[in-house]
Amino acid sequence: MENENRNAQKGMQLPNPHLAQMTDDNLYHFGISRTSHDLPALFGDVKFVCIGGSARRMENFAHYIGNELGVVSENERLPNLAGNSDRFVLYKAGPVLSANHGIGVPSMSVALHELLKMLYYAGSRDVTFIRIGxxxxxxxxxxxxxxxxxxxxxxxxxxxxxxxxxxxxxxxxxxxxxxxxxxxxxxxxxxxxxxxxxxxxxxxxxxxxxxxxxxxxxxxxxxxxxxxxxxxxxxxxxxxxxxxxxxxxxxxxxxxxxxxxxxxxxxxxxxxxxxxxxxxxxxxxxxxxxxxADVLSEWTQRPQVLVARFIKKRLVISV
Structure with a gap:
């Protein structure tokens, strides 16, 4: 926990002074907590968080971006890191997190609060959030x-x-x-x-x-x-x-x-x-x-294609 706190101080900062006083934090809607998961090891390298309403759509995006980045093989199935919860899903493909947020601001804000805290505790740095919808x-x-x-x-x-x-x-x-x-x-x-x-x-x-x-x-x-x-x-x-x-x-x-x-x-x-x-x-x-349905499925992939190009461009620039 001490190492985690040091990492958090180096990485993302959040405008909530109460977080620094907490020894544990249950990110209930993702089924993840600071004590049950090694957050720096899991998420310390995250640079992009992509969220959207549909659980299936964001699972598909995780595999798509993983294939585009060469970190997920074509037939590989990524684990749902939020498997302990039935509220949201969470997948990681290299430096990209993919999660759903449900419909509307109230549901989205719950997911966003917990994702922000997740990366704060992980000590993630220079993270960009993108809603794909x-x-x-x-x-x-x-x-x-x-x-x-x-x-x-x-x-x-x-x-x-x-x-x-x-x-x-x-x-x-x-x-x-x-x-x-x-x-x-x-x-x-x-x-x-x-x-x-x-x-x-x-x-x-x-x-x-x-x-x-x-x-x-x-x-x-x-x-x-x-x-x-x-x-x-x-x-x-x-x-x-x-x-x-x-x-x-x-x-x-x-x-x-x-x-x-x-x-x-x-x-x-x-x-x-x-x-x-x-x-x-x-x-x-x-x-x-x-x-x-076939047309809608193809249309749904269009913002994913654009975002994937952006992520690939950013990662090449940062190398």
Whole structure:
């Protein structure tokens, strides 16, 4: 434990003075603790943490990035390091951790708190966090009185959006949470250099668009995203269309449910992060995901390909 504390002081620092006084810490939702696992040995070399909603998707990404880095053979199956828990999964492929975070900021924040502490106790240094996800896009051609004629913002389904800004459900650049029954606001800060570096990993032969854009983050999939086909609804289809057009006019390229909390918490913790998502639908056309399973599977791999290129580039540069 003494050696672990020394490593932690050299590596990642977290803005919580209570952690230095703890002799053990049970990272319950991953089934890992400081006393049950040798965290410096397991995670001290981690440089990238990639998280996404789906457990299966992040397992697949772990094997994909492991193959790309040459640290996992094609038929090798990585162990789930969070096997003592049924909440999240955790895989390690060389210097890359891959974990799921569930849906929405509340679930994501639980995973992110514990991953940050895991790497703090491990003494990890210069770690970059990347959320790899799916989202709804905004950007098909449409007529709008404000612009007079047809407007095309070019975000077809299957596009990859790298967030260069994010706003909450009120269109504010702040994440709202409650501590001690009081509302607090934390700024949503996006690392522009990191976002640009990831988006620059595109290639001319890519069969999809890679776009830097603003992300609208909501607390709900149905009402919060102006969908009219949830279990309850108090808005009209015209309300929905006008709202999505308004988002478009404000430069929003996609809608998802984690970016505001992710950017704000990572900034508060002092770690670099980015959000890379593939669009499944165009919200100016439909509320529903209509592409078949094979198409969605291929689209899901697109942000993984881009992130893998970025990681490989960074590792080559650092050698």
């Amino acid at each position: 799916t989202c709804g896009g905004i950007g098909k051609s449409f007529s709008h009185a404000m612009y007079g004629t047809c407007v095309s913002t070019g975000v077809p389904p299957g596009s990859v959006i790298v967030s260069n800004a994010a706003v909450n459900g009120k269109m504010e650049h702040a994440f709202e949470t409650v501590v001690l029954a009081k509302g607090i606001h934390r700024p949503i800060i996006v690392d522009q250099e990191l976002a640009s570096e990831i988006s620059s990993c595109s290639r001319t032969e890519d069969p999809f668009k890679i776009i830097l854009g603003k992300t609208y983050c909501t607390d709900d999939f149905y009402e919060g995203q102006a969908r009219t086909h949830g279990a309850v609804c108090d808005i009209s289809e015209e309300d929905e269309l006008q709202f999505v057009k308004h988002l478009n006019s404000q430069g929003v390229k996609n809608i998802e449910m984690e970016s505001a909390g992710f950017f704000a918490l990572c900034h508060k913790a002092g770690v670099k992060c980015s959000v890379v998502c593939v669009t499944f639908i165009d919200r100016l056309s439909t509320e529903d995901v209509t592409a078949d």
